[in-house]
Amino acid sequence: GFVKFNLPNEHAVYLHDTPMRKLFANTDRAYSHGCVRVENPFSLAAMVLNNPKYAEDALKSYIGRDERVIKLDEPLPVHLAYFTVITGEDGQLRRLGDIYGSGSAS
Numbered sequence: 001g002f003v004k005f006n007l008p009n010e011h012a013v014y015l016h017d018t019p020m021r022k023l024f025a026n027t028d029r030a031y032s033h034g035c036v037r038v039e040n041p042f043s044l045a046a047m048v049l050n051n052p053k054y055a056e057d058a059l060k061s062y063i064g065r066d067e068r069v070i071k072l073d074e075p076l077p078v079h080l081a082y083f084t085v086i087t088g089e090d091g092q093l094r095r096l097g098d099i100y101g102s103g104s105a106s
Contacts, residue, residue, distance in 0.1 A: 002063055003041035005048075007078050015078075017041035036080065048076060 001017025018037045038044055046056040049070065062068055084102065088094045 001041065003038070003045055003059075005038070005041075005045070013080070015041075015044075045070075048072070 003017040005015035007014050013035055015036045015038050042056045042059045045059050046054060049072070054070065082100065082102070084096050084098045086094050086096060
């Protein structure tokens with residue numbers, strides 16, 4: 001991919017783009033080993049950076065150049081949650097697949 005969002009954490013989990021864009025069309029997308037694929041990374045980066053200098057088109061212009069690290073002025077908390085049960089739009093509980101075998105849906 002072209003974009004990687006480093007997140008300071010003890011599990012080495014980060015957000016990233018993917019060259020395998022077709023995976024976003026799949027219902028089951030558990031292809032990574034803990035990292036999270038981002039479907040629209042340039043849009044997310046532009047939103048997070050919130051700086052006209054780093055608008056989406058400007059970020060895309062870096063493709064094919066040397067690697068570049070852009071640091072945030074202020075830390076941005078990121079919370080990732082793993083749910084095996086959710087409330088559906090109809091208000092009913094729905095069990096989801098437990099790809100990590102946490103057993104929390106039992």
